[in-house]
Amino acid sequence: MVKVGELIANLNFKVARKFILHILLISSSITLIGTSVQLSMDYSKDLETIHSTFHQIDVSYRQSITNTLWVSNIEVLKIQLKGILKLRDMQHLEVVLEDKSRIQVGKPETKYVIKHEYIMSKNFGNREIHLGVLRVTASLRGVYRRLLEKVVVILLIQAIKTFIVSVAIFVLFYIIVGRHLQTIVRYAKSFSLNSMDKPLRLRGYEEKLDERNELSILVHSVNSMRNNLIREIEKRDQAEKQLQESERQLRLMFMEMSAGFALHEVIRKMDGTPHDYRFLDVNSAFEQLTGLGRAKIIGKSVQDIFPYVEKQLIDTFLEVAISRVPVSFERHVKAVGKHLQVVAYSPQKDRFAVILLDISKRKKAEEELAKYRNHLEEIVFERTMELRNAHEKLLAAERLATLGKVAGSISHELRNPLAVIDSSAYYLKSSIKSPNQRTIKHIERIIMQVKHSTAIIESLLDLTGISAPNKEKLDLVDLLETIVSRVMIPKTIDICKKMEERIFVPGDFRQLEMVIGNLIKNAVDAMDNQGVLTLSAQTSENGKFAEIAIKDTGSGILPEHISEIFKPLFSTKAQGIGFGLSICHQIVDKHGGFIDVTSEPGKGSSFIVKLPVYEEKTDG
Ligand SMILES: Nc1ncnc2c1ncn2[C@@H]1O[C@H](COP(=O)(O)OP(=O)(O)OP(=O)(O)O)[C@@H](O)[C@H]1O
Ligand SMILES: [Mg+2]
Structure with missing residues (x-):
């Protein structure tokens, strides 16, 4: 049962109040209208009663009053009038006689009255004798008072009735509808995702859901809505869980993948032109590749992070984000100092993702391979050249050996006859008593040619007879000074010496002097008596070699002769044999060194003899 306290507490139940107010208004209006009709009917009835009283006076009293007047019995007349006055609503009666005298009863009134006049006359013979006028005044005050009393009674009764009915309606409305509405309101107010476990229940309606009245339909609808919602939420929860799981998997993959991954968003200027991009997300591999922490780059633009990043690289990525056409390229990214394989694609407009693979190791390996390949070619070339040189040397040695044998036997055979010719020529020159100039000239020519021939034979013997050097510690400065003092150098040639440091080489003094x-x-010979001869000695290759340079400002060597000059018997000189450089080459070679030549025709030549420097023996 509904408790009274609960009922009172819910008196501010607005729907009920509104409902009751409407009932009150309607019932009051009806009461008012009913009362008005009733009053108007009562009023008409009272008026009718007054008129019927007037008629009754006419019918019942007028004759007797006329008779009383006829006999002029005033006392009786007054009694009669008083009798009439007692009739309902009669206020004042007045008889006006012919002489204008008046007999009246009651209190004269002018307001709220109805008046009626009766002519009083008597037939006497054939004449009608006028006796006077009876004026009857009926008061309406009694009518009004009665009406008022009625109104008061009616309204009082109606008010009490309406109050009782309203209270009854309120209680009934509250019991039947109001409390359930409040329950529904409370249920709806507290309805949330966390409190959906309880269905809506209305007291007194639980078992009667199948009755299908409006409230039970409402309860049923709310509960089925709740069930649908629960099902939907369960479905959504399930989907959300699946989504979270796949997101977790993707995130794990994203973070753990060995390739660097970064998602970017295009930044546009005010006029809409794209000009930069900002980092939205990066994975661990990206952090490792670039050396930049997530926290430092997320949300920042690439130009904030790499102020000197190549503009062309930014443009390439912006183009990918706008055209949504993926690109792939390999590039050495200066900003991170690595060779990267870059794949860029756009997952949605104005965004692009970049996948980076560090290919620095591969590139390095490729470069090393290329270097090694080139080096291999160099080695092969060097070996080929060495082989060719060795072959040439072998040929030259063979040639020299043959030449040596020939030279040995020729010089043996020719030396004695040449010595005989030489001494005979001297004898002839000194024994002729009066020689003419011509004879002397011819004898001297014989002596000259014998000398030349002897020189050729000696050179041949030098060339073919170079033995293994007898090495000793030689001071290069001393060596050069000694040689310069022994060689015939015309005074017209300036000699410039650059020999500041003392350099020691292991060498055969006689052989190196020859070189x-x-x-x-x-x-x-090349300078033709004028020019500068520069002699210098210095160390090279970290002190491992001594370099002796003989530089002249002479005629120079033609490029096509450079490869020929070290071959025996190559000479461009009228008196030259072409053995000098061959002997030099042989000797230097036997000392473990080599000769280089640079020359410019018309400007001069430079011969550099490289010899290993002397090393003190430390092992005792
Ligand atoms: N300093 C130089 N300037 C210009 N040409 C040179 C120079 N040294 C050598 N030559 C050229 O190299 C050739 C060969 O020189 P090499 O010393 O072997 O023979 P030669 O000087 O001609 O004769 P030989 O030395 O046997 O008397 C020379 O004939 C000359 O053409
Ligand atoms: Mg020479």
Whole structure:
């Protein structure tokens, strides 16, 4: 049962109040209208009663009053009038006689009255004698008072009735509808995702859901809505869980993938032109590749992070984000100092993702391979050249050996006859008593040619008879000074010496003297008595080699002769045999060194003899 307290507490139940107010208004209006009708009917009835009283006076009293007047019995007349006055609503009666005298009863009134007049006359013979006028005044005050009393009673009764009915309606409305509405309101107010476990229940309606009245339909609808919602939420929860799981998997994959991954968003200027991009997300591999932490780059633009990033790279990525056409390229990214394989694609407009693979190791391996390949080619070339040189040397050695044998036997056979010719020529020159100039000239020519022939034979013997050097510690400065003093150098040639440091080489003094002497002779020959001869000695290759340079400002060597000059018997000189440089080459070679030549025709030549420097023996 509904508790009274609960009922009172819910008196501010607005729907009920509104409902009751409407009932009150309607019932009051009806009461008012009913009362008005009733009053108007009562009023008409009272008026009718007054008129019927007037008629009754006419019918019942007028004759007797006329008779009383006829006999002029005033006392009786007054009694009669008083009798009439007692009739309902009669206020005042007045008889006006012919002489204008008046007999009246009651209190005269002018307001709220109805008046009626009766002519009083008597037939006497054939004449009608006028006796006077009876004026009857009926008061309406009694009518009004009665009406008022009625109104008061009616309204009082109606008010009490309406109050009782309203209270009854309120209680009934509250019991039947109001409390359930409040329950529904409370249920709806507290309805949330966390409190959906309880269905809506209305007291007194639980078992009667199948009755299908409006409330039970409402309860049923709310509960089925709740069930649908629960099902939907369960479905959504399930989907959300699946989504979270796949997101977790993707995130894990994203973070753990070995390739660097970064998602970017295009930044546009005010006029809409794209000009930069900002980092939205990066994975761990990206952090490792670039050396930049997530926290430092997320939300920042690439130009904030790499102010000197190549503009062309930014443009390439912006193009991908706008055209949504993926690109792939390999590039050495200066900003991170690595070779990267870059794949860029756009997952949605104005965004692009970049996948980076560090290919620095591969590139390095490729470069090393290329280097090694080139080096291999160099090695092969060097070996080929060495082989060719060795072959040439072998050929030259063979040639020299043959030449040596020939030279040995020829020189043996020719030396004695040449010595005989030489001494005979001297004898002839000194024994002829009066020789003419012509004879002397011819004898001297014989002596000259014998000398030349002897020189050729000696050179041949030098060339073919170079033995293994007898090495000793030689001071290069001393060596050069000695040679310069021994070689014939015309005074017209300036000699410039650059020998500041003391350099020691292991060498055969006589053989090296032959080398430097031959080179100086060639330089002097090339300068034709004027020019500068520069002699210098220095160390090279971290002190491992000594370099002796003989430089002249002479005629120079034609490029096509450079490869020929070290071959025996190559000479461009009228008196030259072409053995000098061959001997130099042989000797230097036997000392573990080599000769280089640079020359410019018309400007001069430079011969550099490289010899290993002397190393003190430390092992005792
Ligand atoms: N300093 C130089 N300037 C210009 N040409 C040179 C120089 N040294 C050598 N030559 C050229 O190299 C050739 C060969 O020199 P090499 O010393 O072997 O023979 P030669 O000087 O001609 O004769 P030989 O030395 O046997 O008397 C020379 O004939 C000359 O053409
Ligand atoms: Mg020479």
